[in-house]
Amino acid sequence: MKRFVAKKVEELQPSGIRVFFDLVLGMKEVISLGVGEPDFVTPWQIREAGIYSLEQGFTSYTSNKGLYKLRLSINRHLKAQYGLDYSPDEEILITVGVSEGVDLCLRACLEPEDKVLIPVPSYVSYGPVTELAGGIPVYIDTSSNGFKLTCRMIEEAVDKKTKAIVLNYPVNPTGVSYTKKELAALSNVILKHKLLCICDEVYADLTYDFEHTVFATLPGMRERTVYLNGFSKSYAMTGWRIGYACAPAEIIAAMTKIHQYTIMCVPITAQMAACEAMHSCRKDVEEMKREYRRRRELVVARLNDMGLACRKPEGAFYAFPSIKKTKLTSMQFAERLLKEQKVAVVPGTAFGACGEGFLRISYASSMDNLKEALNRIEVFLKSL
Amino acid sequence: MDEILEILEKDGRSTPEEIAKMLKRKPQKVREAIRKFEKEGVILKYKAVINRELMRESDNRVRALIEVNVTPQKDVGFDKVAERIYSFPEVSSCYLISGTYDLLLIVEGSNLHTVSQFVAEKLSPLENVKGTTTHFLLKKYKEDGVILKHREENKRIAISY
Numbered sequence: 001m002k003r004f005v006a007k008k009v010e011e012l013q014p015s016g017i018r019v020f021f022d023l024v025l026g027m028k029e030v031i032s033l034g035v036g037e038p039d040f041v042t043p044w045q046i047r048e049a050g051i052y053s054l055e056q057g058f059t060s061y062t063s064n065k066g067l068y069k070l071r072l073s074i075n076r077h078l079k080a081q082y083g084l085d086y087s088p089d090e091e092i093l094i095t096v097g098v099s100e101g102v103d104l105c106l107r108a109c110l111e112p113e114d115k116v117l118i119p120v121p122s123y124v125s126y127g128p129v130t131e132l133a134g135g136i137p138v139y140i141d142t143s144s145n146g147f148k149l150t151c152r153m154i155e156e157a158v159d160k161k162t163k164a165i166v167l168n169y170p171v172n173p174t175g176v177s178y179t180k181k182e183l184a185a186l187s188n189v190i191l192k193h194k195l196l197c198i199c200d201e202v203y204a205d206l207t208y209d210f211e212h213t214v215f216a217t218l219p220g221m222r223e224r225t226v227y228l229n230g231f232s233k234s235y236a237m238t239g240w241r242i243g244y245a246c247a248p249a250e251i252i253a254a255m256t257k258i259h260q261y262t263i264m265c266v267p268i269t270a271q272m273a274a275c276e277a278m279h280s281c282r283k284d285v286e287e288m289k290r291e292y293r294r295r296r297e298l299v300v301a302r303l304n305d306m307g308l309a310c311r312k313p314e315g316a317f318y319a320f321p322s323i324k325k326t327k328l329t330s331m332q333f334a335e336r337l338l339k340e341q342k343v344a345v346v347p348g349t350a351f352g353a354c355g356e357g358f359l360r361i362s363y364a365s366s367m368d369n370l371k372e373a374l375n376r377i378e379v380f381l382k383s384l
Numbered sequence: 385m386d387e388i389l390e391i392l393e394k395d396g397r398s399t400p401e402e403i404a405k406m407l408k409r410k411p412q413k414v415r416e417a418i419r420k421f422e423k424e425g426v427i428l429k430y431k432a433v434i435n436r437e438l439m440r441e442s443d444n445r446v447r448a449l450i451e452v453n454v455t456p457q458k459d460v461g462f463d464k465v466a467e468r469i470y471s472f473p474e475v476s477s478c479y480l481i482s483g484t485y486d487l488l489l490i491v492e493g494s495n496l497h498t499v500s501q502f503v504a505e506k507l508s509p510l511e512n513v514k515g516t517t518t519h520f521l522l523k524k525y526k527e528d529g530v531i532l533k534h535r536e537e538n539k540r541i542a543i544s545y
Contacts, residue, residue, distance in 0.1 A: 024543045114473035124545050172545070294391065294406035301405040344543055367395060369403070 012128050017350045020137050020334060024344045030366070031373045034344040036172065039364045042273075043284045046235060049276030059098040064260040065252075065307050065372070066094025066244070067271045073278040076242055082214045084222075090249040093256055094242065094266045094274075098202045099125055100259070101228040101245040102166070105198050106133040108254035114163035114307030116198075121151045121320075123172045123200070136163070141354040146311055147174040147320070148182070151189045158189075164196040167215060170203040173360035174320040174380045175313020177203075180213040187218045197225040197379055200242070203316040205234040205285050208293045212313070216246070223248055233316075234285050235277040240270040243380055292317050295363040302374045303361070316365040320348065324357040327384055334359065340383070341376040388417055389426070396430040435532050436525075445492060447476075447521040448499050452487040452507070453514040464488060465512045474502045485517070496520070 003010075024034060041047075065071065071088035088090050095101040102125060106116070112134045118126045119140045127137040139156050142149050143367050146206040153164070167186075170177040178186070190197060197215055204212040216225040230243025245255060296313065303310040303321045309323035323333050330347035346362075348355025363370060386405055391398050400418060402410040421427040436443050448456040454465045462480050466487060470478035493499035501516055524532050 021543050025541065028544060035540055036544045037540060039540070096496040290387075294387075296407055298402060298405045346543065346545075350545070367398075 003221065008131065012131060016325055017331070017347060020331065020338075020347065023335070024338060025340070027338065027344075028339065030342045030344050031376070032344040033361045033370070033373050034346045035362050035364055037238040037321050038233060038288065039366060040236040040288060042236050043277075043281050045280055046237065046273045046277045050240075050273035051244055053269055053272035060268060062265045062268050062271060064256055064265055065092070067265055067268070070094060070233065070271050070275050070278070072165070072261060073275060074246070077278055078182050078214075078246070082217055083087065084214060084227075084246075086216055086227075086246040087116065087249070091221065091252050093245045093252050094271060095228075095245055095259065096243070096263055096266055097232060097241045098228045098230045098243040100263065101226070101230075101243055101255075102126060102198060102200060102364075103129050103133070104255040104258050105226045105228070105245065105247070105251070106130055106135060106164075107258055109196055109250060110135040110163060113161060115159065117154065117157055117160045117162060117165040117195070118151070119166070119168075119171075119353040121147065121171075121173055121348060121358075122166070122351055123168060124129050124351065126166045126168075135163070136161075136206055138367065139352060141352075143354045147171065147176045149186065150177070151185055154186065154189045154193075158193050159193075161163060162195060164198055166198045166200065168200040168202075169205055170212075170313070170315025172203065172316055173318050173346070173348070173355070175233075175316045175318045177207055177212070177314035177316075179210055180218075183213050183215060184218055185219050187215070190224070191220050195224065197221065198224055198228070202228065202230050202233050204229060206289055206292055206317060207315040208289070212315070226251060227248070231274050231277055234288075235274075235281055236288070237270075237273070237277065240273060242266055242270040242274050292363065295365075295367060299361065299363045299368075299370060302378075306374075306375075306378045308381070317362055319361045319363060321361065322358055326381070328384075330356055330359060339378050341380045343373045343376050343380075386417075386421075388414060389421065392418075392427065392430075404534075426488075433528070433530050437532065438534070444495050446494075446496050446499055448487040448491050448493075448503075449519045449521065450503065450507070451485040451488060451517040451519075452489055453485045453516070454487060455512045456486075457512065465486060468510060472502070472505075474507060476501070529535065 024030060068088060071092040074092055075088045076088055078086060106129055110133045114135045115138050116130045116139055118136050118137050119142050130137040138157050140153050199215045201214060214227060216222045216227045226245055226247040228245050231237040300310050300312050301318050303319060308321040308323060310319050324332060330349045334345055334347040337345065346360040348358030348360060361375055387405055391403055391406065396534060400415040401411050404414045456462050457464050466478060466480060469475060472490050474493060475489050476492050479488045480486060481488050491499055491502060494501060505511060508516055513535055
């Protein structure tokens, strides 16, 4: 019988590690360092604001772009923190997390067969969403330079059909981030080739060694950048599914068209809670960051001590150590570690083939869990 | 607050080696700093936070908050009176506060009777104590920043991108 699923969806690369994920989910008493979200619960003021909004009867639609109040506080926050001015009326759209923002932007901007540069290893959605939007993902392997994208890599990958580049930093899964100087260099190449920049900066608040630079603040970049951010990582609000896109008015108008027909608007409860996050929780962000930084130091030092070479990640909450010297593949290592020591990590290959020989270790886990898990990893290494 | 103190306040079992890694300092330096804190009395002691309601053996210990009105003494004010009161081992905390009374005590005893006895026989008869009001504690929800509940199950899924 002829099946119903469209060819282009059927041909989408299924995630090669689904089986491994199922294995983890089926096991009990596992210490998981495989989680891509904060281990903190959303701060109470934010949860309380959500509950209160329900009590007050805020259960309706909002405007497609999102509550004006929220767009205004995003405008003020970006102005105060980065000197960036996006009009709350025309240049800001509230989205269902950054994921929706990436999808909207690609669908709004890509013509069939337009190419999109995607530095890898990367978060899993950029490639598939590009394909669904009719584009062609061009993956740039960054492993030769400690997972840092260089101008030369862009030059080698770009051609006449290249329309856009996805820049995610700090990077999930490697924790790499870029200084202002490094970004300025990249922006010159991007300008030269007139690329659209899709910037996923959702981990921006978790940058440890230098100030995060918003790509749109670099000379000439604002007009060609879609700045995406959200509340998930900074405010531990992953399950609320709320983020925002800032871009020139014509791009936001186009994205809003798709958003209004598909999503209509982000749930009002999440929007009300996000208003509170913007309003009163910046200090919680700082506190979380301090805690993450300490965990980063501990995890990276312990991994290097036990012989797993690990560069120090500048941001996010991931360490990306090399396991090449064990002669195991990422998948073998992760599977055996899970079965023998009950510690879950994500094989680097989940984020692109060039992640082979690496693991993503999330330190969004309590200090106690981290210490125990690191001890077990050490035991595992000695048993090899 | 010093970051070493912040870490130890969260988990008193953190070793100097672990703290050194977290803060990128030398273990020896951290050990010295901790010793200094201990010597100066900044760190007073290390202890476990116990949720008595979950202990297997029955525990009838009672706690009371006691408001005490006192007559301050010449030259030494409240301090001398407070000292006479907080020196009783039954008194686990003692605060001087503003408002309608002067000292707030937290008193612990093995049962209701011992606490009442303490108030009637030791506290009230003191020369400078003008009056007391005793409130027995019925249930503890949160203490020193710790919510006293069963450890909550992790609600996150075990693995995600």
